[in-house]
Amino acid sequence: NAGVTQTPKFQVLKTGQSMTLQCAQDMNHNSMYWYRQDPGMGLRLIYYSASEGTTDKGEVPNGYNVSRLNKREFSLRLESAAPSQTSVYFCASSEGQRQYFGPGTRLTVT
Amino acid sequence: ILNVEQSPQSLHVQEGDSTNFTCSFPSSNFYALHWYRWETAKSPEALFVMTLNGDEKKKGRISATLNTKEGYSYLYIKGSQPEDSATYLCARDSNSGGSNYKLTFGKGTLLTVNP
Numbered sequence: 001n002a003g004v005t006q007t008p009k010f011q012v013l014k015t016g017q018s019m020t021l022q023c024a025q026d027m028n029h030n031s032m033y034w035y036r037q038d039p040g041m042g043l044r045l046i047y048y049s050a051s052e053g054t055t056d057k058g059e060v061p062n063g064y065n066v067s068r069l070n071k072r073e074f075s076l077r078l079e080s081a082a083p084s085q086t087s088v089y090f091c092a093s094s095e096g097q098r099q100y101f102g103p104g105t106r107l108t109v110t
Numbered sequence: 111i112l113n114v115e116q117s118p119q120s121l122h123v124q125e126g127d128s129t130n131f132t133c134s135f136p137s138s139n140f141y142a143l144h145w146y147r148w149e150t151a152k153s154p155e156a157l158f159v160m161t162l163n164g165d166e167k168k169k170g171r172i173s174a175t176l177n178t179k180e181g182y183s184y185l186y187i188k189g190s191q192p193e194d195s196a197t198y199l200c201a202r203d204s205n206s207g208g209s210n211y212k213l214t215f216g217k218g219t220l221l222t223v224n225p
Contacts, residue, residue, distance in 0.1 A: 090154075099156065
């Protein structure tokens, strides 16, 4: 099992550009999450999905949209990237309390 | 306490030392407390999930305790090794049920074990 995979690993965008971060899990988990990690901050929840077809806002949803395409995949979209969205983005999944994290995507917005 | 707070922010110990650090969290609407280990250039990995007041969990040389009434958890590492060097995150789960668990993370304690 690959666990939780994320693409791309690195990305540089210019302000105003859009992009989609992809996440997939092969553990048949119902719940999936997107977090961002910034220096000096804990992991902060952007959006989560309790099950296929449902999504809910987390702590810092502004500037992002998500799609739970199917049970395996949960994508995060930046419609118009801003420098404040420079961060490391982690996807996670869970079935039960323990969350399993992907390797992260390092995004820089210039 | 409104947020999840961890102390100290960073810690340097010598190989063989035992050490511990603290996670403080709001005790109201408590559901579970998670500890994660996060090595540089890797992704966080779950160590423990604790739910009951007085819970103690152990995994090898690492153990954790939980006090839900006063809102704190301790993580202990006995006989630290260089491979224990990592950031240790705690997270509070206030979910009351269902299949999704919204975690509020602390900023972490960065542990460096010197050989």
